[in-house]
Each structure stands twice: as C-alpha cells, then as structure tokens.
Amino acid sequence: MLKIGCHLSSSKGYEAMGKTAVSIQADTFQFFTRNPRGTKAKAMNEADVAKFLKLAGEEGITPILAHAPYILNACSADEGLRNLARDTMADDLVRMEYTPGNMYNFHPGCHVGQGTEAGIDFIAGMLNQILKPEQHTMVLLETMAGKGSEIGGRFEELRKIRDRVELRSHVGICLDTCHVWDGGYDIAEHLDEVVDEFDRVIGLEHLKAVHLNDSMNPLGAGKDRHARIGEGHIGYEALARVVRHPALRALPFYLETPNELDGYAREIAMMREAWER
Ligand code: FE
C-alpha cells in the first residue's frame, strides 16, 4: 500500500498527531519538532509518547518524519547562528530517540555569500559533531529550490555534504517535488531522467522520503511556493507518476500542500487511487 501522510501540527502532542493521521487515512505524517520559526521546544511528554507508540504499532504509522525549524542555518556566516543550528539539531536528535527508527529532515542552509564549498563544509562539519554511532534516527538532507544562496538545489551539493560526513550511514535524502521542479529538474516531462540523475549523482538507495507538493511556479523558477496537488505547474498526472514510479513507489510520501485536514484527506485519497491504478 502507498505510504502517505501530510504535515501535521505538533501542538497537541504525538498521540493527537497519530489519531489525526488515522482520521484522514494517512499511515505516516510529518511534524515540526518545535516552533518552525523559533528554537524553543516543549519537554518530552513520556506518557504521550508511550500512547503514540502503541497507536502507531496498531495502525502501522511509520516511519514518521520530524522537520527541523527552517530558520536554522548550519552554514551561516555567523558562528553564533551556526552553533544555534548545531545545538538545536543535536537536542532534536536526543528527543527523536524517544521514537526510535524514524527520520529527521532539515534544510541544508544558505551560504550567504561565503560560497557553496564553504557552506558544504560547515554543514558536513555540523553533522560530524551531532551524529552519534548509536542513534536510531535517519537524518535527511532536503533537496532545495536553490533560492538565493540555498545549498541543496543541485543533487551534486547533497552528494558532497554526505561524502564529507563520517557517519554517513545515518544520512539520507528527502526529495521535495516542488523544490526540485523550481530548481529546474523536470519531473513532469522527464521523470525517468531525473530519477536516473539522482541515482547517478547520489544513489537511489539514499533516497528515504518524498515531500509531495505541486508548485505555484514554472519549471526552474527558483522560487519555492507549494501548491495543492493538481493546482500547480507540475500537475496531478505528473505527481501520480511520481508516486507510481518503480524506483519511488515504496517510499513514504509527505504532503506539504496549503491545506486544512479535509484537503489533505482528499489529496491522500487521490494519491492512493493513483498508486493503485
Ligand atoms: Fe522542508
């Protein structure tokens, strides 16, 4: 069966997210570990986590995907901001051990004029400080649109980051369909070629998750504005081919489309229909 869910609010805790997922026929979900624009996190509620783990086991809700706050920049020019990114993500990885066997996604960062190579070095350097051999979480680098000085707009950049990480067996990739489209990878007309290019540059065995979004902008716009499935420039049929693709169809898919729950429920049903065709 297609493994699909959407981004859910974490404000009411883990069990609430699990119940919400079940209510919209999702069998996974994504959530922010803390305020996406801040760095404060609530203390872990062990009773809530225990209830979630029971529900997740019964309903097959796995793997869940945590998303780091997007204000973090592991390759900022400011050492204090780089340290904040490092310390926040290190704390998130400790928290992730309460729900072992899941995934943690982050935006590589913006090099802000220092150059791509310097940025890649900072990002890999941070991962070398926070990854632990004994951790049970797969850390994912997200493909980005390449807006401004964003790193991760090219598969080659993600490959280089991963290559420079010692514990790279803990590092995978999350492919965001809106971001790669805005970055110039034509997943609508040339999906097979994009998949082959990913395999050649990074290796498909390192692709662990897909953010499934349509895009408000045309191919290569370099913008990063998510649209609902079928309401953007990628289109429903192209996204249906993404979830059905032999190299992708076993991956977990996470919707990050501008929707309320009923909209997410509709999109999940649409994509399940496409997958089973
Ligand atoms: Fe993201």
Ligand code: FE
């Ligand atoms: Fe994304």
Ligand code: ZN
């Ligand atoms: Zn985005």
